[in-house]
Amino acid sequence: MNDVPQPHTGWTFVTNHARVLAAIADNPHARIRDIAAHCRLTDRAVQKIIADLEGDGYLSHTRDGRGNSYRIQPGKELRHPAEAGLGLTVASLLSLLVQDETDRTTPTGPRPRHDTA
Template structure:
């Protein structure tokens, strides 16, 4: 059996990966998030916009940078997971 990288998929979406990066450091630049997740900066911008639209993330300008405020009390969006919150998933992964 091959590694996960060889199979081309991971258990969590890029949306989850971006959110986890922002939980770890809400002052990270989108370029830093993109490098950590392994996607383009433009893809991260779209994901952050999705998360803002869903009111999970709020962008706040601090000097020349953005800082992100997170609202993790929201339930997960899929019906199979809607009984859990974003905070529960993030806590599982980040140990927070």
């Protein structure tokens, strides 16, 4: 079983649910095994996370041939009570986690972002 990711010890800033959601936002047609490899999770863990996200209305899917096509609900507010009433949405979270298309094609990695405000 060489394809099972090594377990991570310690804490991280981003939850596995957020990682899976960001991977789907980056590629709505990704297979579960590809999402799992990208997030360094097992296929079973990704299936559970997708079920959680669908159950709470953050995500839906439709069959697309032999695969799935996922749709994220960008206006859905984050569920933690600390964010209640702040208007923090899935879109605002994903704006921090998902690479821009231009960043993906830059060989040296993401370019610095400059505010023009």
